[in-house]
Structures are given as structure tokens and as C-alpha cells.
Amino acid sequence: MSSRTPIIVIAYNRPDSLSRLLKSLNRAVYSSKDIPLIISIDRAESNGDVLTVAESFSWKHGDKQINYQEVNLGLRKHVLQCGDLSQDYGSVILLEDDLIVARDFYNYTSQALSFAESRPYISGVSLYNHKQNVLCQKQFSPMEDGYDNWYFQFASSWGQAWTSSQWRGFREWYKDQGVLEASDDLPAYVSAWSEKSWLKYFIQYLVETKTYFLYPKIGLSTNFGDSGTHVQESNTDYQIPLFEGVEKQYQFSDLDSSKSVYDVFFENENLNEALGVSQEELTVDLYGTKHNPQTRYLLSSRKIERDVIKRFGRKLKPRDANIIHEISGTDYFLYDMEKAGQLPDSDSDLAKELFYETKVLYLREVIRLARFLVVKKLKRFFS
Structure with missing residues (x-):
């Protein structure tokens, strides 16, 4: 990874979110004072406030560049265009505006991309670490095998990085793709995403090429789930703990030595x-x-x-x-x-599953929550 690998921030219509991310970038630790920051803003009729945030931000660690798109690209084209900058710089880090990063994110990403360069089974690097199976909204955590990483056949959109060769491999595959059809190889949840999603194409690419994203065991980015074009209501469902140390020397496993390798369905491949x-x-x-x-x-x-x-x-x-x-x-x-054979007997039921998923569950809190949600829906219905 080049010492000049740019940080590319993707923004559209959330000025407060953009400001929060930029502040976290300034707080991070870097190995040099020559780190390019590119703020890429998709065109909209009324997002001048986003442009103002970008223009007024003082970047302490290198040159700042603002790319305000001439026309509205939409999320998929916007991300693809930003990823293409890897061919100019050798690698890129992409961050959407509803994220913040840990102080050590650049150090982690530098080491991870350098590690990945000679390993063709790695098609990208994630800064985010999943704590929930997004396919079914249940708890998830990878097996702890003593390394700082795990492998996942699921691309990341909540903080990700690519080398130029990783991105080029995807682009070569992508140019021949039409509309993705549903298949047993891809989770139905992913197949149902709209054609505005670049992510489902990259996930399909991982499945077809039998490659993986390298993920951290402790997150270097987290997702605020701010409301926007693709999120109807703000939530904290995907907030995760951030690594708070700095200048760590990360220990990455090879694919063959890892006990923490997961397929596109969040299932352990080594069982x-x-x-x-x-x-x-x-x-x-x-x-x-x-x-x-x-x-x-x-x-x-x-x-x-x-x-x-x-x-x-x-x-x-x-x-x-x-x-x-x-x-x-x-x-x-x-x-x-x-x-x-016959259907097996099982004592598994909804209650048992719920108590497994939830560390502590008090009836009074469940009642309070149910009452709150009912009132909220009624207010929305009659407003």
C-alpha cells in the first residue's frame, strides 16, 4: 500500500453525518503528513449544505480535494467511480458518510492491504466487523483463533479498501454482468437488493471467484445507520465497538491457517x-x-x-x-x-432462541417497548 493511498469519502445529502466522519478522520493517527483526502459528493438539487461542510473542513494530514459530480450518479455508479481511483493511486480507502473510524484505521488498512497484495484469495479489506448476521438479524461473531483477522465471502460497504489489482479483477468481471438473477449461491436477502446496489455485485463476484474479504476481529469503523436515501429511519442496529489502540502491529492469518473462514451465508467453512x-x-x-x-x-x-x-x-x-x-x-x-428419515424431535422454540440471542430480557422492558412502538405507530398513522 502506497503511503499516499487516498481516503475517499462518499457523500450525498447528510451534512451532519459528513461533518462527524471528517472530524473522526482528523483525530486518527497517520504515518505521514501527505495523506490525500478526496471528498466525492454526488449531485443533487439541494445539497449545497453538504458542499459547504466539505469546503469549510480543514484537513490536517495532507491535501484535500472535493469532487462535486456534474450529474447525479446514484450510489452504484458513484462507488464504482471512486473505486476506479485505485488505478491512479495504487489503492484506495472508501468511507460512506454515515461512518466514523477508529484512530488506528489507517495503520490497520495499510498493513492489511500490504498483506493482501500477494494473496489472490483476498479481493478486498473491510474496516468494519460484523456482530450481526444481516440475513436474519441474529447474533454473529467469528471464531476466535488468535489472529487479528477473519475471512468472509461478503464484501464490506461500511468501510473498505482495495489495491489496484483487487479492484481491476472485479471490474473485469463486472463489465460482462447484466441484471443479477436470484440463485441458490446468493442469499435471497442480498438478491432482493435494488439495482442501485454495487455491493450485491461484489458479493456475487466473491462467490463466483471463491475469494474473500479480509475482516478485522475488532472494528476500525462503525455504522451510525443515519436516515438517508437508502435508510428510512435512523437506528443503531449496526453499531459495533471500535479498536481504541494505536500503532498496533497486526497479526494476520493466511486462509489455510485460519479457523475463522465464513461463506456468504455467515456459515463457518471449517466445521x-x-x-x-x-x-x-x-x-x-x-x-x-x-x-x-x-x-x-x-x-x-x-x-x-x-x-x-x-x-x-x-x-x-x-x-x-x-x-x-x-x-x-x-x-x-x-x-x-x-x-x-422422520422429522427429528426438538425442544427448540421461539422463546429458547430469543433468550439465546438476548443476554438479559426483562418482561417489564418488553411491555414498555411494545407500548412505545404501538403509540409511535398510532401517532404516525394519525399525523
């Missing part, structure tokens, strides 16, 4: 080792979001009429730890899909 079957013969579906398995064996939370080989409970966190440590129970089932 076959604990089950004694080959990876090619096993479909892992602990979250129950894969609906057309083609392998002989299926490890799933769903109950189906196939022969059950093993049963596991759901007590440890993360979910995959229950398989590795062979926790007994009737929450997950290893099926032989070539043999018919």
Missing part, C-alpha cells in the same frame, strides 16, 4: 473437520437460510425428513462452537441427505 466429513460433501446451515443443499450431508437448524446422524445443542457462543465442542442437544442436526 467439516469437527464432523469428520469432507468440505465438498457438507452444507453448513446453522442459521437456517440455505434452502436447496446439493451435498450429501447437511448440518442445519431446520427440521427435515432425512436420516439424522448427529444432534447438537445451542448453548455456546458463537453458534459454531457448539459443533466443535460437541454440545449435546436438539437444536442442530447433521443429516444424511441420501437417506430418508
Whole structure:
């Protein structure tokens, strides 16, 4: 990664969000005073206040450039245009305006991109670390294997970086793509995203090329979920803890040595080792979001009429730890899909799942929340 890798901020119609991100960038630690900052603002009829924020911001760590688009590009074209700058600079860091970054984000990204350069199975670097499975809104965390990273076949849009070669590989693939059709290889949740999304194309690219994004174990960016064109109402659903240290020497694993590798469905790709079957013969579906398995064996939370080989409970966190440590129970089932069987008995239900997902749940708080939401909806309906 070049010492002059630019930080590209993508903005549109949220002046307060942009101001917050820019302040966090100024607070960060950098290895030089020659870091380019490019603020790219998509054209709109009434976003002069966003342009004012960009123009008035004093960047302490290098040159500042403002690109105010001549026409409205829309999010997908805007991100693609910003990613193309990697060909001029050698690499880029992209940040949308509803994020903030940790002070060590540039150091982390520099080390991660340098690590990734000679590893073709890495197609991008994420600054964000998922704590929730966005496909089904359930808890998620990768297995802890002693390294500072994990691998995920899911591109990041909440703080991401690419080398020029990584971006070029995607662009070569992308030029031949039309409208993405739904397929079993891509989660239905992702397929349903609008054609304004660049992210679903990059995720499909990862799946087809069998490559991954490198993710941090502790986040270097976090998402405020501010309301805007693609978010109807502000929320904190995707806020995560930030790494608060600086100048860390990160320890990254290779793909082969990592115990923390996940497919596009947030499922651990290495559980076959604990089950004694080959990876090619096993479909892992602990979250129950894969609906057309083609392998002989299926490890799933769903109950189906196939022969059950093993049963596991759901007590440890993360979910995959229950398989590795062979926790007994009737929450997950290893099926032989070539043999018919009866629906397995299970004591898993909505209440059990809810208490697993929620650390502490008080009835009075649930009642208060339900009352609040009802009143809020009524006010909105009659206003």
C-alpha cells in the first residue's frame, strides 16, 4: 500500500453525518503528513449544505480535494467511480458518510492491504466487523483463533479498501454482468437488493471467484445507520465497538491457517473437520437460510425428513462452537441427505432462541417497548 493511498469519502445529502466522519478522520493517527483526502459528493438539487461542510473542513494530514459530480450518479455508479481511483493511486480507502473510524484505521488498512497484495484469495479489506448476521438479524461473531483477522465471502460497504489489482479483477468481471438473477449461491436477502446496489455485485463476484474479504476481529469503523436515501429511519442496529489502540502491529492469518473462514451465508467453512466429513460433501446451515443443499450431508437448524446422524445443542457462543465442542442437544442436526428419515424431535422454540440471542430480557422492558412502538405507530398513522 502506497503511503499516499487516498481516503475517499462518499457523500450525498447528510451534512451532519459528513461533518462527524471528517472530524473522526482528523483525530486518527497517520504515518505521514501527505495523506490525500478526496471528498466525492454526488449531485443533487439541494445539497449545497453538504458542499459547504466539505469546503469549510480543514484537513490536517495532507491535501484535500472535493469532487462535486456534474450529474447525479446514484450510489452504484458513484462507488464504482471512486473505486476506479485505485488505478491512479495504487489503492484506495472508501468511507460512506454515515461512518466514523477508529484512530488506528489507517495503520490497520495499510498493513492489511500490504498483506493482501500477494494473496489472490483476498479481493478486498473491510474496516468494519460484523456482530450481526444481516440475513436474519441474529447474533454473529467469528471464531476466535488468535489472529487479528477473519475471512468472509461478503464484501464490506461500511468501510473498505482495495489495491489496484483487487479492484481491476472485479471490474473485469463486472463489465460482462447484466441484471443479477436470484440463485441458490446468493442469499435471497442480498438478491432482493435494488439495482442501485454495487455491493450485491461484489458479493456475487466473491462467490463466483471463491475469494474473500479480509475482516478485522475488532472494528476500525462503525455504522451510525443515519436516515438517508437508502435508510428510512435512523437506528443503531449496526453499531459495533471500535479498536481504541494505536500503532498496533497486526497479526494476520493466511486462509489455510485460519479457523475463522465464513461463506456468504455467515456459515463457518471449517466445521467439516469437527464432523469428520469432507468440505465438498457438507452444507453448513446453522442459521437456517440455505434452502436447496446439493451435498450429501447437511448440518442445519431446520427440521427435515432425512436420516439424522448427529444432534447438537445451542448453548455456546458463537453458534459454531457448539459443533466443535460437541454440545449435546436438539437444536442442530447433521443429516444424511441420501437417506430418508422422520422429522427429528426438538425442544427448540421461539422463546429458547430469543433468550439465546438476548443476554438479559426483562418482561417489564418488553411491555414498555411494545407500548412505545404501538403509540409511535398510532401517532404516525394519525399525523
